Amino acid sequence: MIVNPETIPSRPAPASRRGIIGWLRANLFSSPLNSLLSLSGLIFLAWALPPVVQWVFLEANFLGENKDACTSEGACWVFVSARFQQFLYGFYPDTELWRVNLFFFEMAAVLTWVLWDKMPKRLWGGIWFLTGFPLTSFFLLYGGFGLETVETHKWGGLMLTLVLSLVGMVIALPVGILLALGRRSDMPAISSFCTVFIELWRGVPLITILFMASVMLPLFVPGDIELDKLIRAMIGISLFEAALIAEVIRGGLQAMPKGQYEAADAMGLTYWQGMRQIIMPQVLKISIPGIVNTFVQLFKDTSLVLIIGLFDLLAVMQAGIADVNWPNVAIEGFVFTGFVFWLFCFGISRYSQLLERKLDTGHKS
Amino acid sequence: MKKLLQLAGATLVLAATADLAQAATLDTVKERGYLQCGVSTGVPGFSNPDDKGNWTGIDVDVCRAMAAAALGDAAKVKYVPLTAKERFTALQSGEIDVLSRNTTWTQTRDTSLGLNFVGVNYYDGQGFMVNKNLGVKSALELDGATVCIQAGTTTELNLADYFRENDMTFQPVVFDTSAQSIQSFETGRCDVLTSDQSQLYALRTKLAKPSDAVVLPEVISKEPLGPVVRQGDDQWLNIAKWSLYALINAEELGLNSSNIDSKAKSKDPAISRFLGKTGTGGKGLALPDDFAYQVIKQVGSYDEVFERNIGSKSPLLIERGINALWTDGGIVYAPPFR
Numbered sequence: 001m002i003v004n005p006e007t008i009p010s011r012p013a014p015a016s017r018r019g020i021i022g023w024l025r026a027n028l029f030s031s032p033l034n035s036l037l038s039l040s041g042l043i044f045l046a047w048a049l050p051p052v053v054q055w056v057f058l059e060a061n062f063l064g065e066n067k068d069a070c071t072s073e074g075a076c077w078v079f080v081s082a083r084f085q086q087f088l089y090g091f092y093p094d095t096e097l098w099r100v101n102l103f104f105f106e107m108a109a110v111l112t113w114v115l116w117d118k119m120p121k122r123l124w125g126g127i128w129f130l131t132g133f134p135l136t137s138f139f140l141l142y143g144g145f146g147l148e149t150v151e152t153h154k155w156g157g158l159m160l161t162l163v164l165s166l167v168g169m170v171i172a173l174p175v176g177i178l179l180a181l182g183r184r185s186d187m188p189a190i191s192s193f194c195t196v197f198i199e200l201w202r203g204v205p206l207i208t209i210l211f212m213a214s215v216m217l218p219l220f221v222p223g224d225i226e227l228d229k230l231i232r233a234m235i236g237i238s239l240f241e242a243a244l245i246a247e248v249i250r251g252g253l254q255a256m257p258k259g260q261y262e263a264a265d266a267m268g269l270t271y272w273q274g275m276r277q278i279i280m281p282q283v284l285k286i287s288i289p290g291i292v293n294t295f296v297q298l299f300k301d302t303s304l305v306l307i308i309g310l311f312d313l314l315a316v317m318q319a320g321i322a323d324v325n326w327p328n329v330a331i332e333g334f335v336f337t338g339f340v341f342w343l344f345c346f347g348i349s350r351y352s353q354l355l356e357r358k359l360d361t362g363h364k365s
Numbered sequence: 366m367k368k369l370l371q372l373a374g375a376t377l378v379l380a381a382t383a384d385l386a387q388a389a390t391l392d393t394v395k396e397r398g399y400l401q402c403g404v405s406t407g408v409p410g411f412s413n414p415d416d417k418g419n420w421t422g423i424d425v426d427v428c429r430a431m432a433a434a435a436l437g438d439a440a441k442v443k444y445v446p447l448t449a450k451e452r453f454t455a456l457q458s459g460e461i462d463v464l465s466r467n468t469t470w471t472q473t474r475d476t477s478l479g480l481n482f483v484g485v486n487y488y489d490g491q492g493f494m495v496n497k498n499l500g501v502k503s504a505l506e507l508d509g510a511t512v513c514i515q516a517g518t519t520t521e522l523n524l525a526d527y528f529r530e531n532d533m534t535f536q537p538v539v540f541d542t543s544a545q546s547i548q549s550f551e552t553g554r555c556d557v558l559t560s561d562q563s564q565l566y567a568l569r570t571k572l573a574k575p576s577d578a579v580v581l582p583e584v585i586s587k588e589p590l591g592p593v594v595r596q597g598d599d600q601w602l603n604i605a606k607w608s609l610y611a612l613i614n615a616e617e618l619g620l621n622s623s624n625i626d627s628k629a630k631s632k633d634p635a636i637s638r639f640l641g642k643t644g645t646g647g648k649g650l651a652l653p654d655d656f657a658y659q660v661i662k663q664v665g666s667y668d669e670v671f672e673r674n675i676g677s678k679s680p681l682l683i684e685r686g687i688n689a690l691w692t693d694g695g696i697v698y699a700p701p702f703r
Contacts, residue, residue, distance in 0.1 A: 220457035319407030
């Protein structure tokens with residue numbers, strides 16, 4: 001009997017199963033059909049990518065002041081850089097730009113505080129996000145306490161887009177939760193009010209709401225009450241999104257097994273205690289994809305304010321491409337704006353996926 | 366339904382304007398310290414923000430002229446960008462003091478909205494743009510052409526009327542935005558692009574070789590564009606009118622922003638009346654006597670305003686045409702200062 005006292009040393013996997021070749025075999029050429037699809041995909045890329053890269057980078061003009069700098073065939077990014085201040089801040093006065101920058105900074109800081117789980121005292125962060133942050137932002141951006149007033153018609157660009165969507169999100173989530181709870185309430189008055197509210201706001205296009213807010217509303221209110229156009233738009237967007245969020249949350253509420261509600265009752269918790277401690281944490285967790293979807297939608301929907309004459313990022317860009325001092329830079333403008341929107345939406349969705357993985361308690365199969 | 370809504374709107378407007386009319390706009394503006402001017406969200410040459418975010422254009426200059434007349438400072442204007450649909454409401458509800466937003470003066474608008482048109486600062490009209498190498502010299506040679514139209518009912522209707530009147534046929538290609546229509550024009554999807562002439566000139570600058578396209582001489586619709594104010598405040602209407610007339614009269618008198626100080630010494634009675642040294646000055650308008658001087662010094666004559674924003678000194682290169690003074694064969698005419 002031959003006994004080999006040594007363990008056989010482990011050998012690397014065959015060449016066809018590792019490295020680039022292995023990866024290719026596993027992912028791109030695992031079957032004839034997949035090989036065909038991969039090949040056609042590669043051919044498409046080889047056909048489509050070079051002209052795009054050439055237009056966006058290789059033949060593009062980046063530096064300069066005006067249209068004279070756009071000499072080559074490629075994209076004229078000079079247009080974007082020349083108007084960059086407008087894209088970011090709209091018509092905010094030059095000397096006051098630091099206020100918007102401070103707002104951007106505070107927003108980034110608060111969001112990191114609230115959203116990153118390694119930060120200390122995140123509850124306080126959340127409270128600041130809902131109370132102090134809106135207040136300080138208002139005074140920073142609008143003025144007060146010795147700061148010069150900057151009227152909202154000078155707001156614009158990315159800043160306006162962010163303000164609109166932040167306000168929308170911050171108001172829509174709590175209002176939406178209340179509406180969803182109200183709609184499932186046993187009290188007929190509350191439940192019918194919430195149902196009518198949700199169905200009414202959800203049933204009209206956002207454009208209609210914005211039009212109503214900007215064109216009809218001023219005619220209904222007495223002349224001496226002048227509600228700012230931006231505020232009207234914010235209210236419209238927030239309530240519209242609240243109705244959407246309410247339905248997302250209601251879906252989550254209905255997905256909860258009845259036992260959870262009964263358990264809360266059996267423990268002697270009041271309605272609100274049970275909701276806060278048992279139901280809502282689970283509901284919010286399973287509703288994350290829906291909520292994030294609504295928020296991403298909201299972020300993009302804010303660009304609809306251009307039809308009521310507010311200069312969000314898209315509208316500022318459109319005013320820019322109409323300028324006769326530039327050649328036809330429509331494509332550059334739309335590509336740039338699209339890229340910025342994509343960056344933000346992609347960021348939101350990546351964060352939500354992270355959140356889903358972190359909160360995963362094994363309900364998923 | 367639309368009629369009903371308009372009626373409801375108009376009734377509300379009447380109710381709203383009833384109390385607004387009490388407070389004189391001039392006093393409100395003076396108290397506030399600046400003029401609120403409704404402009405477009407970006408019409409090149411008329412009202413458009415430049416790279417630095419300053420509003421420029423021929424419509425913007427009308428507001429600047431009014432601010433110079435009423436407040437003595439052309440910079441004291443707050444621009445409120447408005448879309449075409451909300452412009453009249455904004456004026457009716459008092460959000461703005463004057464609407465200067467390439468608005469066509471029509472009977473309906475003048476008579477049923479509780480608004481008054483001040484005058485005309487640009488005579489526009491629907492025209493045609495073709496590629497030079499097509500060799501077309503007149504719109505009457507366009508039989509059978511493919512025409513790019515921007516969605517907008519009057520443009521389409523005018524076009525159909527014109528072609529029917531002249532026993533010609535055309536193939537319409539309708540687009541939603543100007544960026545799309547100019548792109549198709551450039552790639553040759555249509556032979557002709559039709560829109561208001563001012564817009565055709567603006568779109569022409571977006572072509573790779575603007576000089577390859579020509580705007581044909583035919584104008585098939587009347588689009589007199591001008592500023593608008595609320596009805597019921599005659600003093601404010603007069604201020605708007607005479608700010609505009611000051612621009613036009615200055616050109617007629619040969620005055621402009623650079624020579625006005627030297628010409629002020631001239632003995633020409635028309636000039637000294639214009640500058641308020643003799644004659645009525647600003648008394649009837651409750652303005653300082655030198656209001657016209659301020660307008661010209663700070664904004665310039667109509668000639669300067671035109672050339673700077675849409676004429677030879679701008680990329681639009683619009684010729685004066687019917688917008689020349691009546692003395693030069695155009696129809697721009699203003700009552701005299703006396």
